[in-house]
Amino acid sequence: MDIVIVGFGNVGKKVVERLNDPLFSGLRIKAVFSSMGGVVLREKDDYDYLFKLSTMNEPLSKHPRFNKISFMDYVQENPSGIAVFVIPPSYETGEPNLSMYRKAIISGYHIITADKTGLAIDYKGLKKLARQHNVLLKYTATVAAGTPVLSVAKSLKYRKVQYIRAILNATSNYVLNLIESGKNWDEAISQAIKEGLAEPNPSIDIDGLDAAAKITILLNEMGINITMRDVDRKSLRIYSEEEIRKAIKESLRLKQVAGYDSANKEVFVKPIFVPLISPLAFTEGAYNTVEFKVEDESIIIHGPAGPAWRTANVLLADVLEVLDEALGNE
Ligand SMILES: NC(=O)c1ccc[n+]([C@@H]2O[C@H](COP(=O)([O-])OP(=O)(O)OC[C@H]3O[C@@H](n4cnc5c(N)ncnc54)[C@H](OP(=O)(O)O)[C@@H]3O)[C@@H](O)[C@H]2O)c1
Structure with a gap:
């Protein structure tokens, strides 16, 4: 062929x-x-x-x-x-x-x-x-x-999924790590672009467009027909460097979370302070995590994405x- x-x-x-x-x-x-x-x-x-x-x-x-x-x-x-x-x-x-x-x-x-x-x-x-x-x-x-997230999503099409919480954008992990270790927003984003991790237009990663596109595809795979225009998006930059670093002392970590709630049909990508001991907080570098809450139990898939x-x-x-x-x- x-x-x-x-x-x-x-x-x-x-x-x-x-x-x-x-x-x-x-x-x-x-x-x-x-x-x-x-x-x-x-x-x-x-x-x-x-x-x-x-x-x-x-x-x-x-x-x-x-x-x-x-x-x-x-x-x-x-x-x-x-x-x-x-x-x-x-x-x-x-x-x-x-x-x-x-x-x-x-x-x-x-x-x-x-x-x-x-x-x-x-x-x-x-x-x-x-x-x-x-x-x-x-x-x-x-x-x-690199991680079969879409096949898991497809297999859940006819199950009762209460919610999804996911980290789907590796660049935001990287930038947030740099800020936690002392860099400011501009320095962290420039470093991510220089190392070829962020798109030349960093808004795609930092303002959640990339994650919004991914959660849209994932939900469609589960039979929930939306387009990325339906995703409620908030930029990571609504939080300051000080707020991000202070959170660590309170056992919290800022992450860009893509989510879906079946109760109100809300789909979002927004920054959330998650508990340091949660699977989302552990998601570093080029790794992604998706938690599906299905019939009151959690199915968590975690693995590499790219390069x-x-x-x-x-x-x-x-x-x-x-x-x-x-x-x-x-
Ligand atoms: N990098 C990863 O690990 C990864 C993982 C998953 C998904 N993706 C996705 O995979 C895609 C490619 O990523 P990449 O990192 O390879 O991007 P990239 O390095 O920017 O390469 C994009 C290529 O597409 C070419 N191009 C742009 N517009 C075109 C057009 N209209 N017709 C034909 N070619 C065109 C560019 O041409 P010029 O060289 O002339 O600019 C360039 O060769 C992106 O959508 C990205 O989101 C990437």
């Missing part, structure tokens, strides 16, 4: 590298895109060059076959295959991401994505479109890439699933 990679950043490069593994010998990489153009691969040397660019962390534009071709034009002319989306989110308008997903589906592409935009804004619509065009839509990497290499592995597991399903393998 043919595969195209949409995005050649941190994750896209790792996907390209892993596709070298004999496990993926049933796939032909046909094209790779970045924001300014793409590379359509014609011979073996083209992949070798691409592999070199990935391992050396160089931009796609350095490939000798790079040109201004857009993904939209490519799929129009080359229908059917697998499209792996590893492009940045676009939560304000949803574009160009939403149009790219729709175009790929209509052109007969199975979709594998790490980008949350499409599902966070139009979960139902994209699923319906994929069904109509008989293609698969896989998105394990969108929430806690790029792990996300690529999760995407490629989805690719293999598509191959299995498309070829009818058990």
